[in-house]
Amino acid sequence: TSGNLRTSEAGPVPPPGEYSLGITATNPAGTSAVATFSVLAQGDVIEPPPPPPPPPPTGDFPNDTTTGYRGTLSAPEGGLTVSTNGAVISGRSFTGEVRIEADNVTIRDCKVSCGGYYTIIGVDRSFTVEYCDIDGAINGIAGSGVFRFNDISKIDNGVNLWGPTVVEGNWIHDFGARDSDAPHYDGIEINGGGGHTIRNNNIVLQVDQTSALMINNYFGAVRDILVENNRLVGGGYTIYTDARFTETPIDNVRFIGNRLGRGRYGYTAYLETATNVTWSGNVDDVTGETVQS
Numbered sequence: 295t296s297g298n299l300r301t302s303e304a305g306p307v308p309p310p311g312e313y314s315l316g317i318t319a320t321n322p323a324g325t326s327a328v329a330t331f332s333v334l335a336q337g338d339v340i341e342p343p344p345p346p347p348p349p350p351p352t353g354d355f356p357n358d359t360t361t362g363y364r365g366t367l368s369a370p371e372g373g374l375t376v377s378t379n380g381a382v383i384s385g386r387s388f389t390g391e392v393r394i395e396a397d398n399v400t401i402r403d404c405k406v407s408c409g410g411y412y413t414i415i416g417v418d419r420s421f422t423v424e425y426c427d428i429d430g431a432i433n434g435i436a437g438s439g440v441f442r443f444n445d446i447s448k449i450d451n452g453v454n455l456w457g458p459t460v461v462e463g464n465w466i467h468d469f470g471a472r473d474s475d476a477p478h479y480d481g482i483e484i485n486g487g488g489g490h491t492i493r494n495n496n497i498v499l500q501v502d503q504t505s506a507l508m509i510n511n512y513f514g515a516v517r518d519i520l521v522e523n524n525r526l527v528g529g530g531y532t533i534y535t536d537a538r539f540t541e542t543p544i545d546n547v548r549f550i551g552n553r554l555g556r557g558r559y560g561y562t563a564y565l566e567t568a569t570n571v572t573w574s575g576n577v578d579d580v581t582g583e584t585v586q587s
Contacts, residue, residue: 355496362445458489486513499528502558515542527555537567
């Protein structure tokens with residue numbers, strides 16, 4: 295930059311140590327600025343600055359700020375049976391079971407808090423549950439369809455899948471149903487069927503029993519399951535894949551890019567009983583180290 299540079303007059307050489315040198319630069323407009331520099335005596339070593347902190351992690355998993363109902367709710371009411379095809383239930387609060395007996399029903403931005411066996415259930419129906427708070431009963435959601443962006447807690451089983459389903463962006467945590475006297479905890483449970491996509495869920499099982507994800511063939515064959523980019527933590531084993539119940543197979547199950555928090559006894563149990571298993575890019579939730587199948 296242009297302007298006049300003025301420095302102080304030379305003085306005696308200072309003793310060893312660190313000093314500040316003030317330099318004032320004045321430009322033709324009459325404004326000035328002062329810069330300060332550190333000056334070290336000969337032989338001193340300038341330590342490099344500490345490295346910058348690592349950037350915040352990207353791709354955060356669902357939590358209580360990204361799931362559950364949005365906006366306000368109506369006054370609490372009891373349970374609900376939905377028998378109208380295409381119905382959309384939104385902005386309501388229920389203290390009893392919500393039962394789906396129609397096709398293409400959507401439950402959105404609701405709270406369902408109850409005891410009993412099911413919180414939301416659809417038998418032989420495909421339905422959508424999104425942006426809901428769900429708690430209290432032994433089973434959170436049971437059925438098939440699209441289940442996404444829900445906050446599910448205080449249950450024994452977060453989601454039971456009975457037919458082809460997309461389970462995405464849910465926060466399943468703080469297990470323990472109101473009326474359970476013999477809990478069998480699973481974040482997501484598959485006992486037969488297939489065609490499921492389980493993606494970007496955050497399942498934290500705070501007890502060392504059963505699993506964050508259970509896949510078994512108790513009610514028949516299981517095929518074509520994608521488990522991708524989830525955070526699965528806790529349980530006895532983090533993931534059960536158990537084909538010992540019947541003669542029907544568990545086949546074509548893909549575990550890709552998940553973060554796994556080790557259960558009490560290990561990451562996986564009975565994975566070898568399934569066929570055509572893909573295991574790729576799965577890492578420990580704490581260390582980031584690769585988890586072998």
